[in-house]
Amino acid sequence: MIEVKNIRKSFGDKTVIQDVSAVMKAGQCNLIIGSSGSGKTVLMKCMVGLFSPDSGSILYDGQDFTNMNAAEMANIRKEIGMLFQGSALFDSLTVEQNVMFPLDMFTRDHYAQKLRRVNEVLARVNLVDANKKFPSELSGGMKKRVALARAIVLNPKYLFCDEPNSGLDPQTSLVIDGLIQEITVEYNITTVINTHDMNSLMEIGNYILYMYKGNKEWEGSNKEIIFSDNKRLNDFIFPSKFLRDAKQMRMMQETGRHPGNPAGKD
Amino acid sequence: MTIIRDIGRYLLMLKGMFSRPENGKMYWKEFMHQCSEIGIGSLGIVTIISVFIGAVSTLQTAYQLLTPLIPKSTIAQIVRDTVILEFAPTLTCIVLAGVVGSKIASELGNMRVSEQIDALEIMGINTKSYLIMPKIVAGLLMIPLLVIIAMVLGIWGGRLAGNAAGILSTDMFDKGLHEAFIPYNVTFALAKSYTFAFIICSIPAFYGYYVQGGALEIGRASTKAVVVSCIMLLFADYLLSALLL
Numbered sequence: 001m002i003e004v005k006n007i008r009k010s011f012g013d014k015t016v017i018q019d020v021s022a023v024m025k026a027g028q029c030n031l032i033i034g035s036s037g038s039g040k041t042v043l044m045k046c047m048v049g050l051f052s053p054d055s056g057s058i059l060y061d062g063q064d065f066t067n068m069n070a071a072e073m074a075n076i077r078k079e080i081g082m083l084f085q086g087s088a089l090f091d092s093l094t095v096e097q098n099v100m101f102p103l104d105m106f107t108r109d110h111y112a113q114k115l116r117r118v119n120e121v122l123a124r125v126n127l128v129d130a131n132k133k134f135p136s137e138l139s140g141g142m143k144k145r146v147a148l149a150r151a152i153v154l155n156p157k158y159l160f161c162d163e164p165n166s167g168l169d170p171q172t173s174l175v176i177d178g179l180i181q182e183i184t185v186e187y188n189i190t191t192v193i194n195t196h197d198m199n200s201l202m203e204i205g206n207y208i209l210y211m212y213k214g215n216k217e218w219e220g221s222n223k224e225i226i227f228s229d230n231k232r233l234n235d236f237i238f239p240s241k242f243l244r245d246a247k248q249m250r251m252m253q254e255t256g257r258h259p260g261n262p263a264g265k266d
Numbered sequence: 267m268t269i270i271r272d273i274g275r276y277l278l279m280l281k282g283m284f285s286r287p288e289n290g291k292m293y294w295k296e297f298m299h300q301c302s303e304i305g306i307g308s309l310g311i312v313t314i315i316s317v318f319i320g321a322v323s324t325l326q327t328a329y330q331l332l333t334p335l336i337p338k339s340t341i342a343q344i345v346r347d348t349v350i351l352e353f354a355p356t357l358t359c360i361v362l363a364g365v366v367g368s369k370i371a372s373e374l375g376n377m378r379v380s381e382q383i384d385a386l387e388i389m390g391i392n393t394k395s396y397l398i399m400p401k402i403v404a405g406l407l408m409i410p411l412l413v414i415i416a417m418v419l420g421i422w423g424g425r426l427a428g429n430a431a432g433i434l435s436t437d438m439f440d441k442g443l444h445e446a447f448i449p450y451n452v453t454f455a456l457a458k459s460y461t462f463a464f465i466i467c468s469i470p471a472f473y474g475y476y477v478q479g480g481a482l483e484i485g486r487a488s489t490k491a492v493v494v495s496c497i498m499l500l501f502a503d504y505l506l507s508a509l510l511l
Contacts, residue, residue: 048388070285070392077390088381102389105289160388 001026002047002158002190007056009042016042017053018214026157027188029181029204031195034211035236041162043211044194048080048160049073060158078106081151081189083180085163087143089135089150095122096131099150106154121149125179141172145179152183159189165197173197177204198237201225202250210236226250276472282394283402297400304401304467305408308365309415312358316416319353320345320423328433338434342424342442347451349420355455356503358416359462362409363495367470370401371491374474375484383475398471405467406460413459417452454510461502469495 002024009017017039024030032040045051047058049065058065060076068076089098096118103114122128125145135143144164151159161180165173177197181204184191195201201208205222210233218233225237226247238244287293323345331341374397377383386393425439434442470491477487 050384050387074288074390074392077388080388080390082385082388084381084385086380088385090382091376091380105292105389105391 001061002030002192003057003059004043004047005057005059007043007046007053007058009039009046009051009053016214017046019056020209020211020214020216021056022209022216022219023207024190024192025207026190027185028206029184029191029193030207030209031193031201031205032209032211033195033201033236034217037213038211039214040194040211044160044162044192047192048082049077078154079157081154081156081159083144083147083151083159083161083164085166087135087147089143089146091135093134094131095127095133095135095138095146098135098146099153102150102154117153118149121153122146124152124183125149126175140167141169141176144168144172144176148176148179148183152187152189155187157189159184159191161191161193161195163194163196165195165200170199173199174203180204198243201237212236223254226254272472275476276468279394279398279472279475280468282392283399285392285395287395288391293396293400296396297404300400300404301408303369304366304404305411307369308362308408308412311361311365312412312416313419315358315361316349316354316419317423317426319357320349320420320425321427323348323353323420324424324428324433325431328428328431337442339438339442339445341428341434342439343445345424346421346443346447349424350417350451350455354416354420355413355458355462356499358413359409359459359466359499360496362412362462363466363470363499364492366405366409367466367492367495368488369470370467371470371474371477371488372484374398374471375477375487378475378477379480379484394475398468398475401471402464402467405463409463409466410456410459413455417455454506457510458503458506461506462499465495465498465502469498 004020004022004024007017007020008015020039020043022030032043034040042051046053047065053066057067060079063076065073065076090101093101096115099118099121100114103109103117107114109117119131122131125148127142127145127149130138130142130146135146138146148164159180164176164180168176177200180191180193183189193200193204202222202225205225208218208220208222208225209216210218210230212232218228218230220228225233228234234247238247324341327341327344327348328338374383377397383393383397386396421443425436428434428439429436470488473487473491473494474484477483
């Protein structure tokens with residue numbers, strides 16, 4: 001579990017995050033959503049320690065990450081896996097070497113053991129026969145899968161995904177979402193996903209934190225989001241008539257009633 | 267103010283490199299890779315430059331020593347000392363600032379922009395230590411070796427050109443090489459090459475590591491790294507000459 005307590009972050013005079021608190025639970029996909037510039041990426045970078053918050057704390061299973069020294073922070077980071085927006089694969093290494101890199105750095109296993117684990121996670125993300133390829137030879141979806149395999153190769157307790165679907169077609173996005181959700185449940189990982197993708201939101205959002213101009217505007221689950229009457233949230237998630245109609249349909253499915261007819265009378 | 271801030275960040279970067287390696291084997295692998303990149307990768311250009319600089323030195327020295335009162339073996343002495351004291355360490359290192367410096371800055375800049383450095387940080391790796399330290403240590407080992415090679419090839423080039431142009435025979439050149447040789451000159455050249463090696467590797471690493479933006483900024487950082495490294499090389503050259511000679 002990751003607890004975010006009263007986080008504030010400014011860059012110069014500009015306050016990007018104002019007093020945000022949230023609890024990200026284990027074994028669930030926790031989503032941070034919001035329009036561009038709402039502070040969600042900064043919040044995620046504060047959570048993984050790439051930015052230091054001005055005030056507030058981040059607790060990893062009760063341990064205060066913000067007040068740790070470099071060695072303690074490095075220990076927590078060994079339990080963190082992260083899938084970056086641009087995949088962040090090492091250009092000069094093959095797929096196999098990329099995924100093996102954390103094992104090379106942090107384990108004393110023999111090459112055969114490491115290779116077995118690499119093949120295991122590559123198979124887990126449905127990527128076979130790509131071991132010897134370089135990142136430049138892969139498609140966007142394949143890169144994301146390799147990055148996901150690298151993120152989970154050390155069996156992390158916490159998984160962070162920054163815009164996992166950006167630049168992917170809808171079908172590949174669904175595959176990546178499905179993988180993240182399966183892995184989260186399978187390994188009981190606390191997964192935090194920073195996304196714009198509405199499909200991800202509705203399909204895998206066990207907990208959703210909606211950020212608006214650096215503030216927490218709304219929180220709840222993908223079931224609750226349908227019934228929310230928060231105007232900003234609704235404008236963000238259901239901006240078109242098509243999506244508003246889809247929301248109405250979903251509400252009908254959930255309640256068995258038409259929203260304009262709450263009592264369910266004809 | 268920017269200069270003071272940059273110097274402060276540069277010193278903090280150097281301080282940040284000193285931490286216990288997460289895995290010595292991986293650091294060794296990276297060090298060997300950098301030795302190959304810096305050493306073997308620059309050998310070709312160093313060879314070409316050294317041979318031609320030595321050859322041109324012989325021809326120009328002979329052109330300026332027209333009087334028959336000075337023995338021809340003096341040409342070899344002048345070429346030897348010029349190559350050892352200045353051409354091999356300074357000129358080679360200015361070329362290396364371009365070749366190695368721009369490579370280091372653009373490599374680290376690309377890693378920063380494509381979030382590869384962030385990925386390493388999140389794995390719990392000290393990126394200053396893992397990415398910068400091996401480059402500087404490899405530079406400190408390989409660049410003085412390249413300078414020694416440049417010295418030998420420069421003198422050899424001069425010997426070859428002197429003989430080919432009919433200025434002085436190889437025996438005469440060899441005789442001149444042995445006359446009035448001061449071994450301290452080699453020590454001085456090596457002291458310069460160590461200082462230059464540190465400048466060539468650490469300054470571009472600083473500009474690459476802290477780059478922000480995209481491809482355009484990587485290019486700018488790379489250019490700035492080479493320019494600043496060259497200026498610092500020339501400044502250090504003057505300072506070391508004033509202090510040690």
